[in-house]
Amino acid sequence: MRTLETRRLGALVAAGSLTLLAACGSSGGDKIPANAKDVAGSVTMWIYPIDPNNEAAYWKPKVAEFEKSHPKAHIKVVVQPWANRDEQLTTAIAGGKGPDVVYLIPDQLPQYASNGSLEDVSDVIAKDRSDFRANALKAMTYDGKLDGVPLLMSATTLVVNKKAMQAAGITAVPKTWDDVLADAPKLKQAGYYTTEYDGAPDETLNGTFYPLLWQAGGDVLTKDGKHAAFNSAAGVNALTFVKKLVDGGYIPKDPLTTMPKAETSPTGQGKVAFLFSGGVAGLPTTVPKSDWAIYPPLKDKVSIGYGTVGGLSVLSGSKNKAAAKAWVQWATSAPQMKVYGKKHSYYATRNSVGTLFTGNSLDAAEEKTLQYMTTGSINLKSRQLMDMIKPHLQAALLDKTSPKAALDAAAKDVNGLLGRG
Amino acid sequence: MASLRVSSVALRLRRRAGSGIALLFITPYVLLFLVFRIGPAIAGLVLGFAKYQISGTVQWEGLSNFRRLFADSLFWNALRVTLVYTAIAVPLTVIVSLVMAQLCARSIRGIKVYRALYFLPVVTSLVTSGVIWQWIYSSAGPANWLLKGIGIGSVPWLSSGTMVLPSLSLMSVWTRFGYDMLILLAGLLAIPRDYHEAAMIDGASAWSRFWYVTLPQLKPALFFVVVLEIIQSFQVFDVIYVMTGGGPVRSSYSLVFLIYDQGFHYFDFGYASAAGVVLFVITLVVALWQRRLFREDS
Numbered sequence: 001m002r003t004l005e006t007r008r009l010g011a012l013v014a015a016g017s018l019t020l021l022a023a024c025g026s027s028g029g030d031k032i033p034a035n036a037k038d039v040a041g042s043v044t045m046w047i048y049p050i051d052p053n054n055e056a057a058y059w060k061p062k063v064a065e066f067e068k069s070h071p072k073a074h075i076k077v078v079v080q081p082w083a084n085r086d087e088q089l090t091t092a093i094a095g096g097k098g099p100d101v102v103y104l105i106p107d108q109l110p111q112y113a114s115n116g117s118l119e120d121v122s123d124v125i126a127k128d129r130s131d132f133r134a135n136a137l138k139a140m141t142y143d144g145k146l147d148g149v150p151l152l153m154s155a156t157t158l159v160v161n162k163k164a165m166q167a168a169g170i171t172a173v174p175k176t177w178d179d180v181l182a183d184a185p186k187l188k189q190a191g192y193y194t195t196e197y198d199g200a201p202d203e204t205l206n207g208t209f210y211p212l213l214w215q216a217g218g219d220v221l222t223k224d225g226k227h228a229a230f231n232s233a234a235g236v237n238a239l240t241f242v243k244k245l246v247d248g249g250y251i252p253k254d255p256l257t258t259m260p261k262a263e264t265s266p267t268g269q270g271k272v273a274f275l276f277s278g279g280v281a282g283l284p285t286t287v288p289k290s291d292w293a294i295y296p297p298l299k300d301k302v303s304i305g306y307g308t309v310g311g312l313s314v315l316s317g318s319k320n321k322a323a324a325k326a327w328v329q330w331a332t333s334a335p336q337m338k339v340y341g342k343k344h345s346y347y348a349t350r351n352s353v354g355t356l357f358t359g360n361s362l363d364a365a366e367e368k369t370l371q372y373m374t375t376g377s378i379n380l381k382s383r384q385l386m387d388m389i390k391p392h393l394q395a396a397l398l399d400k401t402s403p404k405a406a407l408d409a410a411a412k413d414v415n416g417l418l419g420r421g
Numbered sequence: 422m423a424s425l426r427v428s429s430v431a432l433r434l435r436r437r438a439g440s441g442i443a444l445l446f447i448t449p450y451v452l453l454f455l456v457f458r459i460g461p462a463i464a465g466l467v468l469g470f471a472k473y474q475i476s477g478t479v480q481w482e483g484l485s486n487f488r489r490l491f492a493d494s495l496f497w498n499a500l501r502v503t504l505v506y507t508a509i510a511v512p513l514t515v516i517v518s519l520v521m522a523q524l525c526a527r528s529i530r531g532i533k534v535y536r537a538l539y540f541l542p543v544v545t546s547l548v549t550s551g552v553i554w555q556w557i558y559s560s561a562g563p564a565n566w567l568l569k570g571i572g573i574g575s576v577p578w579l580s581s582g583t584m585v586l587p588s589l590s591l592m593s594v595w596t597r598f599g600y601d602m603l604i605l606l607a608g609l610l611a612i613p614r615d616y617h618e619a620a621m622i623d624g625a626s627a628w629s630r631f632w633y634v635t636l637p638q639l640k641p642a643l644f645f646v647v648v649l650e651i652i653q654s655f656q657v658f659d660v661i662y663v664m665t666g667g668g669p670v671r672s673s674y675s676l677v678f679l680i681y682d683q684g685f686h687y688f689d690f691g692y693a694s695a696a697g698v699v700l701f702v703i704t705l706v707v708a709l710w711q712r713r714l715f716r717e718d719s
Contacts, residue, residue, distance in 0.1 A: 090685060
C-alpha cells in the first residue's frame, strides 16, 4: 500500500516537473521578440472572404509591408471559402496541416478552445489590453483564456426598404413588434412581404430567432449555462410573433425550409420591406443601396440585436508561434484595424480607432447601432444547441405544433444535451 | 521429349513474367486502396469504441458510443429517413434506368446523341443540380406553375415532411439514371439477337420477350445496378445537404447527415464513427442478402 502511494507521489512529481519544463520551454519560444528583425519563420493565415471580391487583394500589400519590417518572417494568407469552414479547419488540424493563424468568430471559438487547439494570446495585447472594447475581448474569451485578438465588430439591426414603405404609404419606421404587425397588411396590399425569416437548417439562429428572443427579454440558456431558458414566456412571445407573420402571409414560405440564393431570394428581388437582423455587409447587390436605410433594432421589451466579433487566433499546432503572434499583433494594431474596417465596412474593436464612418452612409448608421449589440452567451455546444432548436422552431412555423409545445420540446432536447456534459 | 520440357518451362516462365507485370500494374491501386479506403475504414471502426479529440487524444470508451446511439431518437429518425428514401429512390431509379436503356438500345438515327444527353446529369455538379431543382420546386418555380396550370394547385415539394423524400428521390433519379442506364444498356446490347428472334418466331409478345428473355439475361447487370443504388441511397447526403439541410423538421435527416453533423459540426468523432459502423453493418447485411436472393433466383 505504502509502495503504491510512493509510486503515485513519484509519478505526480514527475508529471509536475514535466509540465513545468514544458511550460518553461513553451513560454520562451512563443514570446514575441522585442526586435522586429528577430521575428523569424513562416506563418500561414486562413482568412475568409469578409470582402467577397477583394479579400486576397487586400492582404497582398499588407503582407509585403509586414515582411519589410520583419525581414526574417514569411507570411502566407490563404482566403478560404466560408462554406464548410469548420469541416475544413477540423480536418486540417486533425491531419497536422492546420494554419498558424485563423480567423474565428465567438460561435466557433469554444469548440477549438476546449480541445486545446488554440493558443492563449493575452501576451499579444498585454501592452494595450485596455484599448480593446470589453465586449469584444469577452467574445473572444473562453474559460478565462483569451483565444483570439478581436479584429472587427459587426452589427445586425433593422434594415428598411424605403421603396416598399413608400409603396405601402408607411411614413414612420417601425420601432416595436406591434408597429410591424400594424404595417404588415399595408405592405401585403402593396405587394411586399413584411420580412424574410430564414428557417432553413443551415441558417444560424443568431440572425433569426435569438435576436427576437432577446428583444422579448429572454435568453437562450440560464445564467449558469446549464439549462434551457428559451422556452420562457419571452421565447413563446418571440416565436408567436414570427408565426403571426407567417400565418398572415406576410413572410415568404420557401425560406422557412430552404435557403434561397441571395439574388433569387425575396429580399434579393426587392420584395421585402424590413430585415429584422440585417447588415450593410449582407445586403443583396441586386437591390440598389439607395433603397435601404438602417435603424436601431426592433424591440418588444428591449431594443437589441446580434453583433459579432471576428478575431485572429493562433493555433497550438503552429511551429512558429512567436512569428504568428507577431503577425496577429501587427494585423490588429490600431492603424491596420482602421484601414481594415474602412475597407470592409466593419467596425473597430479598439477604442483608439474611434468612429470609422461619418455622414449619412449606411455604414455610419450601422456603426451607431453597435451600442445595442450582443454576441449572446458563449457556450461550447452553442452550434449543437442551435441545430437542436431549429427543427422545433420550424415545426411551429409549419403549423405542426404550437410555439409553446415546440419550445418545450426543444428545451427537453437541449437540457438532455447539456446534461451529458 | 526434351524440347517439350523446354517449352513447358518457357511457358511457365512467360506466365510468371506476365503475372509479375500484372502485379506491377495493380500495385499502385492496391496501395492507394489500402491507404485511403481500408486504412480509414479500420480507423473508423476503432474510433467507434473511443472518444477522439482533434488534438489527437484517444480515450477507450468500450460500447458507450453504441449504447448512446441506440438510445438516441435522432439516430432512429435518421435510420427511418434513410430506409424510406431507399425504398422510394432505388426502385424509381432502377425502373427509369431500365426504361431509358431499352429506349436507347434501339438503333434509331442520332441515338448516340441521346445517350450522351441522358448521361449529362451524371457529370453535372451536384451543387448546380441542387440549385436548379430548388428553383424547380420553389413556390413560384416551374413545377408548381405547371401544376397550377392544370388545376392541381401548388405542392409544397420541399417544405412538407411528407413530400420532401419523394421530391429528393425524384431529383436523385435525374442525377443517377444516366449512369445506371449505361450499365444496363451494355447488358442489353450483349444479349444475342437470336434469342429475341427465336421468341418472335414462337409468337412471343413484346412484354413476354422482355419478361422471359431480356430480364433473365440482364440479371447480372441488374444486380450490380440494384446493389449500387442501395449503397448510394444508404449513403445519401449531398442531395439533402444541398437541397434541404435535413429539414423540414428533420424529415430528410439521413444517417450520413447525422454522421456528418456529429463528426464535423460537433467534433464528436467517436460517436460519428459508431454511427458509421452501424451504417456499414446495415449496408453489408442488405448487400449479402440481396446477393443470396439473386443467386437463389438464378
